[in-house]
Amino acid sequence: MRVTIIGTGLIGGSMAIALKEKGFAKHIIGVDKHAVHAEKALALGLVDAVLPLQEAVAQSDLVVLATPINAAETLLPQVLDMADRQVVMDVGSTKKMICASVASHAKRGRFVATHPMWGTEYSGPEAAVKGAFTDKATVICDKANSDADAVACVEEVYRLLGMHLVYMNADDHDVHVAYVSHISHITSFALANTVLEKEKEEDAIFELASGGFESTVRLAKSNPAMWVPIFMQNKENVLDVLNEHIAQLRKFKACLEKENYDYLQELIENANGIRRILK
Amino acid sequence: MRVTIIGTGLIGGSMAIALKEKGFAKHIIGVDKHAVHAEKALALGLVDAVLPLQEAVAQSDLVVLATPINAAETLLPQVLDMADRQVVMDVGSTKKMICASVASHAKRGRFVATHPMWGTEYSGPEAAVKGAFTDKATVICDKANSDADAVACVEEVYRLLGMHLVYMNADDHDVHVAYVSHISHITSFALANTVLEKEKEEDAIFELASGGFESTVRLAKSNPAMWVPIFMQNKENVLDVLNEHIAQLRKFKACLEKENYDYLQELIENANGIRRILK
Numbered sequence: 001m002r003v004t005i006i007g008t009g010l011i012g013g014s015m016a017i018a019l020k021e022k023g024f025a026k027h028i029i030g031v032d033k034h035a036v037h038a039e040k041a042l043a044l045g046l047v048d049a050v051l052p053l054q055e056a057v058a059q060s061d062l063v064v065l066a067t068p069i070n071a072a073e074t075l076l077p078q079v080l081d082m083a084d085r086q087v088v089m090d091v092g093s094t095k096k097m098i099c100a101s102v103a104s105h106a107k108r109g110r111f112v113a114t115h116p117m118w119g120t121e122y123s124g125p126e127a128a129v130k131g132a133f134t135d136k137a138t139v140i141c142d143k144a145n146s147d148a149d150a151v152a153c154v155e156e157v158y159r160l161l162g163m164h165l166v167y168m169n170a171d172d173h174d175v176h177v178a179y180v181s182h183i184s185h186i187t188s189f190a191l192a193n194t195v196l197e198k199e200k201e202e203d204a205i206f207e208l209a210s211g212g213f214e215s216t217v218r219l220a221k222s223n224p225a226m227w228v229p230i231f232m233q234n235k236e237n238v239l240d241v242l243n244e245h246i247a248q249l250r251k252f253k254a255c256l257e258k259e260n261y262d263y264l265q266e267l268i269e270n271a272n273g274i275r276r277i278l279k
Numbered sequence: 280m281r282v283t284i285i286g287t288g289l290i291g292g293s294m295a296i297a298l299k300e301k302g303f304a305k306h307i308i309g310v311d312k313h314a315v316h317a318e319k320a321l322a323l324g325l326v327d328a329v330l331p332l333q334e335a336v337a338q339s340d341l342v343v344l345a346t347p348i349n350a351a352e353t354l355l356p357q358v359l360d361m362a363d364r365q366v367v368m369d370v371g372s373t374k375k376m377i378c379a380s381v382a383s384h385a386k387r388g389r390f391v392a393t394h395p396m397w398g399t400e401y402s403g404p405e406a407a408v409k410g411a412f413t414d415k416a417t418v419i420c421d422k423a424n425s426d427a428d429a430v431a432c433v434e435e436v437y438r439l440l441g442m443h444l445v446y447m448n449a450d451d452h453d454v455h456v457a458y459v460s461h462i463s464h465i466t467s468f469a470l471a472n473t474v475l476e477k478e479k480e481e482d483a484i485f486e487l488a489s490g491g492f493e494s495t496v497r498l499a500k501s502n503p504a505m506w507v508p509i510f511m512q513n514k515e516n517v518l519d520v521l522n523e524h525i526a527q528l529r530k531f532k533a534c535l536e537k538e539n540y541d542y543l544q545e546l547i548e549n550a551n552g553i554r555r556i557l558k
Contacts, residue, residue, distance in 0.1 A: 208416055
């Protein structure tokens, strides 16, 4: 199969590696508005060729949109205009707006809205890795709006990547990811800013940083070009979770201020319930 | 050297493994108020014998206090009462109160206040691991209040563990760890509670949880028996950082509410500054 990957960064590049390795893609074409990314992807062997969008789509059976989600929302209707037999899929972190952007498009059926739940805090073609995606969940949204052959093709892609499939409507997806992904990034950004602020007066603040700190702060390295559009598009859900999270933090604050250590104990025991989920 | 470890859990047990492996400890005696922990530590080979406190101290050259910090604060004056030639060190996460607890003790010089910056979210003897501590920082506080031979012995222990030594007064230590350790635990506990609250209405909320979520929430598995005393003892510093962290989260909230995405971009770019610290 001939595959075009639009956006040759962390996700697009890692997908290219996997699809080549599994023998699914015989030929991979990269499209990237940043020429330097496209050249790098070619030099790294992530893609076999770099072409302008229209030529790339014309030569492909499958088109993967792997740009930041604001660009994907603009590109998707254009790609569908160019498509006939092609299957078009996206891999963005929100699903409601991109689905809305082609809701009444004549070729809506060729599009499959997806979100593989894998990523790292790094970006660009150099961040692409072998063995990404494996054993993680991937979401296919609003499956009934896609043609059966297009869904079958995308399901095959994700099975080859070793992911397990979850089906959901786009609205529910966006609520869920606000809880299990977007809020983690906000807390991590805010925690980094908290400590960096203190660093201005205390040089040695990071000398003692260990594994626990790194674990909660590493997502703060994430790229704003990816995350600002995610927070924009999922604003309402993210605000709901952020308000709840601030309320939860205020409970810890109140325990300390009032020296109510029995309640503090309860809050921590309740949080330990996460052991059921994270093995 | 004969070593007593009081509190045969994650830290005490991991230290026992390392001190035996490096040939520093010929014989390790475990002391634990939980008989089941002591037996487990013996069965796992972490310690060579289990004895009551007084006998253990009498037979030892080095005594390591590795209990939760509230217990350590009570035990330390008792252990110093029993000590003559022995070196006594603690490994607790706060330093101000434990130093205060023996400030005017006749044998204060035998005590060295330390905090190795390593841990995991697990606890108990089964959580002890080989290779812990290596390449992390360890703090020695108020060094001038300890006898020179006692400091030299403790420095040797930490060098054998592969840690690099940082010297600090107890007050500064407690401020620093509030920023680079204690707040990470509070955000993680609060984030777990945020999502567990939502789970009550949404069964499938964790189906999509991936690496980023796990990273920010894993500390929420941590033991309240360890953490409640830490937050109690370091209340003022933790409250300062928690207030700053809530203020930082409110900036993200305001950006979303006011759709001020330029400022959101700035906040994330600023948070990316953590790349200087976390390689």
